[in-house]
Amino acid sequence: xxxVTQNPRYLITVTGKKLTVTCSQNMNHxxxxxxxxxxxxxxxxIYYSMNVEVTDKGDVPEGYKVSRKEKRNxxxxxxxxxxxxxxxxxxxxxxxxxxxxQYFGPGTRLLVL
Amino acid sequence: xKEVEQDPGPLSVPEGAIVSLNCTYSNSAFQYFMWxxxxxxxxxxxxxxxxSSGNKEDGRFTAQVDKSSKYISLFIRDSxxxxxxxxxxxxxxxxxxxxxFGRGTSLIVHP
Numbered sequence: 012x013x014x015v016t017q018n019p020r021y022l023i024t025v026t027g028k029k030l031t032v033t034c035s036q037n038m039n040h041x042x043x044x045x046x047x048x049x050x051x052x053x054x055x056x057i058y059y060s061m062n063v064e065v066t067d068k069g070d071v072p073e074g075y076k077v078s079r080k081e082k083r084n085x086x087x088x089x090x091x092x093x094x095x096x097x098x099x100x101x102x103x104x105x106x107x108x109x110x111x112x113q114y115f116g117p118g119t120r121l122l123v124l
Numbered sequence: 125x126k127e128v129e130q131d132p133g134p135l136s137v138p139e140g141a142i143v144s145l146n147c148t149y150s151n152s153a154f155q156y157f158m159w160x161x162x163x164x165x166x167x168x169x170x171x172x173x174x175x176s177s178g179n180k181e182d183g184r185f186t187a188q189v190d191k192s193s194k195y196i197s198l199f200i201r202d203s204x205x206x207x208x209x210x211x212x213x214x215x216x217x218x219x220x221x222x223x224x225f226g227r228g229t230s231l232i233v234h235p
Contacts, residue, residue: 015167053128053225053226055225056222101168112173115160117167118167
């Protein structure tokens with residue numbers, strides 16, 4: 012089954028404790044991206060990657076890092092989480108040139124205390 | 125003013141009604157227009173996308189784009205309780221890898 016998976020699905024942490032949210036897709040897509048979804052603000056892109064070792068900032072990259080060492084994986088790293096990063100996070104993937112047809116993961120709900 | 129405006133609702137309709145969901149935008153460079161459906165506690169799933177102006181139909185769903193008015197619509201015919209979800213519009217310009225999403229409209233279809 013074609014899918015995007017994320018882990019963990021739920022996470023509670025404390026300010027300053029580094030964490031990583033993993034994302035993996037089995038569709039051989041080159042393009043992957045991370046979004047956060049907040050009430051009243053909608054989905055906002057954090058980072059995207061066009062291919063292995065190629066990443067770029069989205070609309071709200073501050074406080075986040077990403078890496079793309081393998082085509083299927085695109086982890087999101089919060090090196091020093093803060094309460095304003097409490098949010099619902101989605102990973103997505105698509106074929107190059109088809110960013111309009113993105114496949115989203117199930118989401119990771121993060122609470123930073 | 126946000127680049128994409130979408131009424132959050134909720135929009136409550138009886139089963140079988142025709143539903144109209146809308147977004148307005150300000151960036152005339154947008155060329156690709158998408159509609160996603162998001163069920164509670166799930167990721168968005170793409171319903172339809174259109175390029176430039178015009179209509180596109182897929183089963184009970186019709187997407188319309190009016191670039192002159194900077195207005196897009198999603199129509200759902202014969203709405204079902206299973207259509208109850210949040211509907212997100214999104215758009216992007218050619219060559220951009222950063223789509224802009226609306227806030228989403230919550231739709232409730234009651235039996």
